[in-house]
Amino acid sequence: MKRGPFIAVEGPIGAGKTTLASMLSTELNIPILKEIVEENPFLDKFYQNIDEWSFQLEMFFLCNRYKQLEDTDLQYIAQDKPVISDYHIYKNLIFAERTLKGIKREKYRQIYHILTDDLPKPNIILYIRANLDTLLYRISKRGRDFEEQIDPAYLQQLIEDYDTAMASLAEREPATIIVPINGSEVDFVEHPEQFARIVAQVKEFIQ
Numbered sequence: 001m002k003r004g005p006f007i008a009v010e011g012p013i014g015a016g017k018t019t020l021a022s023m024l025s026t027e028l029n030i031p032i033l034k035e036i037v038e039e040n041p042f043l044d045k046f047y048q049n050i051d052e053w054s055f056q057l058e059m060f061f062l063c064n065r066y067k068q069l070e071d072t073d074l075q076y077i078a079q080d081k082p083v084i085s086d087y088h089i090y091k092n093l094i095f096a097e098r099t100l101k102g103i104k105r106e107k108y109r110q111i112y113h114i115l116t117d118d119l120p121k122p123n124i125i126l127y128i129r130a131n132l133d134t135l136l137y138r139i140s141k142r143g144r145d146f147e148e149q150i151d152p153a154y155l156q157q158l159i160e161d162y163d164t165a166m167a168s169l170a171e172r173e174p175a176t177i178i179v180p181i182n183g184s185e186v187d188f189v190e191h192p193e194q195f196a197r198i199v200a201q202v203k204e205f206i207q
């Protein structure tokens with residue numbers, strides 16, 4: 001592998017991204033880059049009225065992730081140091097294509113490409129797929145008040161959007177390694193041997 005591994009854990013809301021990224025970070029002794037969710041001023045409003053707040057929310061996520069990735073590039077990637085992240089910048093587009101409409105969607109697409117096209121992209125993606133029941137259960141287990149309002153139909157659409165987006169990324173970027181994980185069947189939290197299998201897979205790619 002040419003540069004230090006940049007590993008992203010992806011999947012729809014509640015799939016277990018932050019959990020798996022944190023466990024891998026500890027196990028492999030690789031620094032973690034985590035999304036900060038609690039300080040987001042728009043998420044609560046967004047779930048109350050998606051059409052009203054989607055542009056502000058998507059722009060907020062995009063600007064935050066842009067800044068975080070710029071810093072990550074300087075601190076780790078440009079220095080060939082490994083790093084693991086609980087998101088891929090591409091998720092901005094997955095969500096925005098679902099939540100934005102018309103001219104705002106078009107403007108967002110342009111800004112997204114201007115900001116992100118030259119940013120370093122992960123070379124390994126652990127893609128946690130999970131069914132609707134699993135996601136709803138985990139979201140309620142996590143217990144964030146504002147997420148109680150998530151419409152299951154929105155979540156189901158995101159499950160499908162993620163599948164489409166990962167297939168499209170695989171086609172566009174054949175060098176990116178995508179490791180699918182069935183998050184409804186593989187339980188890396190309760191079953192250490194299942195976590196060990198994921199660790200072994202990742203090690204295969206980074207050594």
Ligand SMILES: Nc1ncnc2c1ncn2[C@@H]1O[C@H](COP(=O)(O)OP(=O)(O)O)[C@@H](O)[C@H]1O
Nearest residue numbers: 013014015016017018019138141142187188189
């Ligand atoms: N494999 C798993 N088995 C059981 N609970 C899990 C598993 N993965 C995640 N969780 C729990 O589900 C909730 C959501 O996980 P989280 O990692 O925050 O998801 P994400 O970052 O994808 O939104 C958390 O309460 C976490 O402890």
Ligand SMILES: Nc1nc2c(ncn2[C@H]2C[C@H](O)[C@@H](COP(=O)(O)O)O2)c(=O)[nH]1
Nearest residue numbers: 012013014037058061091092095099147
């Ligand atoms: N509309 C968008 N919502 C997003 C985006 N990234 C995250 N989120 C939401 C989904 C959850 O409620 C919360 C945390 O996300 P996790 O997947 O880490 O649970 O934030 C986005 O780009 N657009």
